[in-house]
Every structure is written in C-alpha cells, then in structure tokens.
Amino acid sequence: MxxxxxxxxxxxxxxxxxxxxxxxxxxxxxxxxxxxxxxxxxxxxxxxxxxxxxxxxxxxxxxxxxxxxxSRPRSDCSLLKKDQVPVKTHSAGKVRVHKLMPDKVRGIEIDRMEFASGASMAGKPHLQGTKEYLVGLAGQVTVSVAGQHWSVDQGDVLAFPGDQKHGYRNTGRGDSRALSIVLPLPYPTGGNR
CATH class of the missing domain: 1.10.260.40 (lambda repressor-like DNA-binding domains)
Structure with a gap:
C-alpha cells in the first residue's frame, strides 16, 4: 500500500x-x-x-x-509504562516534570512535578483562556501568580489562570510533589460573569 x-x-x-x-x-x-x-x-x-x-x-x-x-487512527485506550513517560528536568535537575498525557491535545496538559528541597521553577504561561489546577501530592509547593503567593499542601487544590505569568517553589521540608492539570475553559458568551 x-x-x-x-x-x-x-x-x-x-x-x-x-x-x-x-x-x-x-x-x-x-x-x-x-x-x-x-x-x-x-x-x-x-x-x-x-x-x-x-x-x-x-x-x-x-x-x-x-x-x-x-494520522494513523488511535486506539481508544493506551497504556504508557512508567519508564516510557517523558520526563523533563529543570533547575539543574532539581525539578522533574513527568508529561502524563500520551496524546497531544491543544491547550491541555497533565504533568506530575517533583521538586527537590528548596527548588523552584518558572512556569510558562499557557494558551489564552486556560486554567491551571495544581494538586498538592506531598510536601508544600508555593505558587506565585500575578504578584500573589499561594501555599499548596498535600491534598490542597489551587486553581489559577494558566495564561498568567507564574512560578513554583518547594517551600516545605524535604521533597515535594504536585499534579498540574491545564484545561482550556470556554469564554462566557453573555449573561452574568
């Protein structure tokens, strides 16, 4: 063929x-x-x-x-084994970002972030109209967004505009982990805002 x-x-x-x-x-x-x-x-x-x-x-x-x-049709299901998950390192290897979505979907990202003690990473603003949800998995991560600082502990969820300048810092004791989910949100089309 x-x-x-x-x-x-x-x-x-x-x-x-x-x-x-x-x-x-x-x-x-x-x-x-x-x-x-x-x-x-x-x-x-x-x-x-x-x-x-x-x-x-x-x-x-x-x-x-x-x-x-x-493109070649995708299966409805796909399994990505842990050694196949792409990992990007930042801050001289002190921050590891595991890219958890095997499919590329415009405006959507799911990442597991691991921060060594005291490590920080600048966040890159995402597409306009996106919202980021940061879920604390272990330790504490402080997120800076538009001049405000939010401490996210294990089990906490911080929602913030993903298209804004932001950054992350491990401000807890020991290593910290968080899950970042970025989603495009529809713009309001009228009515109450």
Whole structure:
C-alpha cells in the first residue's frame, strides 16, 4: 500500500470513528460541515483525493485538527509504562516534570512535578483562556501568580489562570510533589460573569 493509500485509509477510519463518537449520521455531519453528503461518503470509503477546503470544513465540524483526520487512527485506550513517560528536568535537575498525557491535545496538559528541597521553577504561561489546577501530592509547593503567593499542601487544590505569568517553589521540608492539570475553559458568551 502506498503512502497516499495509507493516508486515505486513515482518513476514512478517523472520519467514521469521530462521526460515530459524536453520534452524527453522515447526513448531519455533511450538513454541519457544509459539504455534500456524497463527498463525505466518498471520503469515508477511502476513495478520492479530498480538497483542502473540504478537509478543513470536516475537521472544524468534528472539532479536531486536520492532522488528527490524516494520522494513523488511535486506539481508544493506551497504556504508557512508567519508564516510557517523558520526563523533563529543570533547575539543574532539581525539578522533574513527568508529561502524563500520551496524546497531544491543544491547550491541555497533565504533568506530575517533583521538586527537590528548596527548588523552584518558572512556569510558562499557557494558551489564552486556560486554567491551571495544581494538586498538592506531598510536601508544600508555593505558587506565585500575578504578584500573589499561594501555599499548596498535600491534598490542597489551587486553581489559577494558566495564561498568567507564574512560578513554583518547594517551600516545605524535604521533597515535594504536585499534579498540574491545564484545561482550556470556554469564554462566557453573555449573561452574568
């Protein structure tokens, strides 16, 4: 099978899976995307060479990027063994950040952070409109956001705007650990704020 045939097969499998997951018929998805149903049927059968415009419309209607439509279909389940979890080090190795999401999803991050005694790390502002939730797992982590400082102990949860400048410091005794979850939040569309 040629590379083009692989991409066409991936496209067909991904469209069907995403459409079914969204509980849309071919007719409803075609209408939502603004493309003829026959075009969608042709793409789902793995035939033809769809235009970039139609791929963009379909990706937008399904709420995914074009790359997700064209890439190898992902299994609904994946197991990442602990020795396969990517780890980034900061502050001369005193901070370890375990990247816990095997799938790349724009605006979403889940990281387990480990801080040696006294270690600190500057946080990088995330996408506009995101919120970060920091869960204390062990020890104490002080988070600085917009000039305010918050001490997060084991079991505490701090929610703060992820798109703001922020930083973390182990201010407890011994090592500390925390779980960081970054999520994009929808902007209010009216009504009370």
């Amino acid at each position: 040629s590379d083009l045939e692989h991409v066409s097969a991936h496209l067909a499998d991904n469209i069907v899976a995403l459409r079914k997951r969204s509980e849309l018929s071919q007719e409803k998805l075609a209408a939502k995307a603004g493309i003829p149903r026959s075009t969608l049927t042709h793409m789902e059968s793995g035939g033809g060479n769809p235009s970039l415009t139609n791929l963009c419309k379909l990706a937008a209607a399904l709420g995914v990027g074009i790359e997700e439509l064209l």
